[in-house]
Amino acid sequence: MTTLDNSRAHDFGGHGHHEGSYLTPKGGFFTTVWDWATTVDHKKIGVMYLVAVLFMFFLGGLAALAVRTELLDPVRTVMVQAVDAQGKPLLDADGKPVMKTEIVGQTLARWIPPKGGEITSIDYGNQLYNRAFTLHGAIMVFMVIIPSIPASLGNFFIPLMLGAKDVAFPRLNLLSWYIYVTGSIFAVSSILLGGVDTGWTFYTPYSTTTDAEHANVVLMVLGAFILGFSSILTGLNFVVTVHKLRAPGMGWFDMPLFIWAMYSTSIIQVLATPVIGITLLLLVFERMFKIGIFDPSLGGDPVLYQHFFWFYSHPVVYVMILPAFGVISEIIPVHSHKKIFGYRAVAFASLGVALVSFLVWGHHMFASSGELGATVFSALTFLVAIPTAVKVFNWIATLYKGSIALTTPMLYALMFLFLFSIGGLTGLPLGALATDLHLHDSYFVVAHFHYVMMGGTIITFVAGLHHWWPKMFGKMYNQFWANVGAWTVFVGFNLTFFTQFFLGTQGMPRRYASYVSEYQTLHIWSTVGSYVLLLGFLIHLFVFIHSLVAGRKAPANPWGGLTLEWEAESPPIEHNFAHEPIVTHGPYDYETTVPPHWSAKDYPLPHLPANAH
Template sequence: MGSAAHNHDHGHGHGSYLTPKGGFMTTVFDWATTVDHKKIGVMYLFAILFMFFLGGLAAIAVRVELLEPVRVAADGVITGQLFAPADQKAVGPGNEIYNRLFTLHGAIMVFMVIVPSIPASLGNFFLPLMLGAKDVAFPRLNLLSWYIYVIGSIFAVSSIILGGVDTGWTFYTPYSTTTGNEFGRVIFMVMGAFILGFSSILTGLNFIVTVHKLRAPGMGWFDMPLFVWAVYSSAIIQVLATPVIGITLLLLTFERVFNVGIFDPKLGGDPVLFQHFFWFYSHPVVYVMILPGMGIISDVLSVHSQKKIFGYRAIAYSSLGIAAVSFIVWGHHMFTSMSEVAGVVFSGLTFLVAIPTAVKVFNWISTLYKGSIALTTPMLYGLIFLFLFSIGGLTGLPLGTLSTDLHLHDSYFVVAHFHYVMMGGTIMALLAGMHHWWPKMFGRMYNEFWAKVGAITVFVGFNLTFFTQFFLGTQGMPRRYASYIDEFQIYHQISTLGSLILFLGFVIHFFVFVASLASGRKAEQNPWGGLTMEWEAASPPTEHNFDHEPLCKHGPYDYDTTVPPGWDPKDYPIPAENLKAAKEAH
């Protein structure tokens, strides 16, 4: 096992993992060949944030294009097309650029940002720390996953350099098997997604083994932080579902390259089969995206209100429950292309998945009851998550309901709904986690005031951008349209204005983080008073994480039994007699 390579060697283990190993080239080489889960986590974080920036630029371009509908005046002058070639004679070329932009946005955000975001960056960094382990179970495999991620991203992004892909991130057949004469681009994008799948599988496998085998002495399954439970549940989905998309994308490539008829009716295939295959992966993966975010929220709400999480077991089991049910609801993406009987069955199953999700929200809000709530930036993002995720969850109801979905399917209502869940859920949770663990990761505090200004800007921009899209959807605006009828324009203008505010919010966060790295105040070991094991490590952690073999002395959220009255988290560690009492109570 890889971690055996790290013999307990105090001579090297005491420095921060961030301390450079020598000159510039030596340090670069050290990072590029590291098997340290913390460095790999940080490298993932920066890679993912870079891709988030690229995908965000594409989104802004899409929004700006939609400020005006496309119009052709009597003299042939085309207006409302931002990206059309100068000598355009038709709206077609401008539409094609728009189609490539939204495909780029979707593919990057799904495959390169949201799926790996929390597990690969914060999960990699904190899963072993929270378990009291020195590293993940297979450190070299972990590094390999990162390289596979980078190679997959390069593959996918290179399709842009070759001219872009216009299939939508869903690659629906037979459009995806027939579009574009230079089919290499679609193949590049598909192969990129295929390669990224391996990164996902290997990371998932690594985490499952780590959770099973590397928990600190004394830590039972129900002593694990809920973030670990959530990452564990999503790792199971990753390992089981990702091979399906791998096979599907491979079949797609076979069809394009060798003309094997699988999905294209012209060759004897069935396009609906592709949708089944695709959503059999892509629906469970929705929960790969959201479960780790739910884990972060469980931790953040508990720590920043210094209150034991309400219904620990219910939250842990509901994570597993969601993981299980997620495999049998894929058909709700296909109510308009399936048989009626299948539609009814999948609608019923879809409502099933709403229940554990609702239970989680009830538990989170109950956790706040009689807490000691500090409105720090992570807590603010926790509350923003609850607000936006509740809207996202509730607006799922008319989509799961059969009669209303026949109207709302493939409309802007769907676009708004999944942005509330994916961005309002996962990305807000990622931001909560980044602000929560930033002091631990980099040993520096950030400016709380400006971070909160950023959070509120993001919140306002987000709602302006996406709430308007619910109205667009119910009034008849289909998704993936480069143009629209006049009465929709006011909604599109508000939405675009919101997206620019949203962008501004992220710019503020960027500068807050840069300023923190450059000149932030040195962080305490435990600035928020968390009881999970990562706070027992130094800020930033030493290379071997812990100076001693950590022991699990209390539950992850046992504030009531562990913390003495009047104790300030900054006076870490907790007095020994309290720990003893807590252990007995536990």
């Protein structure tokens, strides 16, 4: 640990005010590329993660749109124009084209020829659909949501918020990024080679016996396995950083709540990810060498796989949502200039959620487990609701008597409260045993976890990006168009997923390429919503590009935040701070502190009552 202390003592200060922004190119094009590729600067690594994650989000989004488009129509057969052997349209006696029914797979086969050229049965259309939803799930979970906030915003802002120069292990940090890219390349090559149709959960025995190409399944599973290491190393790095690199004067309860959330997240990542690593490796061995761990025809137990899988994948739900809680806990105080209500309750709720998250994996298996297990897991599941609800109450209470500015990040934070409340409350009928036996594996579940994962994590990721964008790139963006984008996303999101609650209660199962036509109306609304969602994200993309090209220069502290990253320049200099910051106020003491870079004239302090602490 001495090296860490030394680095703090020597590197701050000295060459302070002459240092340029971390974005300043180091020379010509190739020098700059080499500089980025070999950088150990947490800010550059954060930006590289951001670019990689957004690219994967684009791929996963394309798969989602393919899925939604396929579901516009329930039919298993389509009417097409009949042709003769020469490919000319057949005409009847009146000169009208002759129509005939054919299976969707035959139609698709004309556009996208199947490998091997033989299958034109119903299977072919379904196979494409099954691959699309598997890719969507696997990419969004393993390559987008899990690394989104921790790896990009976390990497960039944890050291800044702690007043540190970098994370504890900068080289390990760069390694995690390369591991992430390697894992993603495995997964993407599996797609390019024809894709897999196992679902992102890789349930056995289907995943060990599917006729999707052997190598693809192994590639995809290995991809997820490799990504796990990126997750573990990043988590480990953050835990050590939080323990060892806090600025002088910053005790545990002086840390911003984003740090608390990232700390809880990192603990889950370090503890739970090895389990999925082992499980996925067992799956690869099972698939390649037919060992008989999960395959019942060899004496294995397929439900064992589900236990292993969810023992990781449930805590990972909190790896996805806890960072979002952290971002919201930053945005709401900053944009309402109000001390967060119940700081300790929010901090401990993060840890409480992290702890209970390890005890609820069985609620994914109510329809497959015995009565006793199901009952215990149902009870434990309701326990998670309490710390989560406490957080929502605290955020809303923070708004009371605030000074609320409806900036884009704040607008998104309020939308998060709306969407996440729906996501959380619709978890109740899934946690209750009787209703879950009906709703399990239906569109109700699909809607529920999209409200939590997308309405929670992705919306917050976009909120955080807008909150910290001026700090990261030193440019402001057009607030009006960003707000238009936010409202478009909000409308599109609700249209896409609220309809799916009704589909679920009415009996529409998940992962269906075709369905009975009674569900069509709701499916059409849902698909239209997904296009609106696409439009919203495109607006954001253009706003960001416009900001980078023509945005006005961002001040160091545009929103009046009190946490340490706002003391740094926008964009920060290479070593973050010209002088090592010393913490003299709490992260949310808006009633007693003028924000850094602001004057007392811009920020009049309120009159404090005599009994205020």
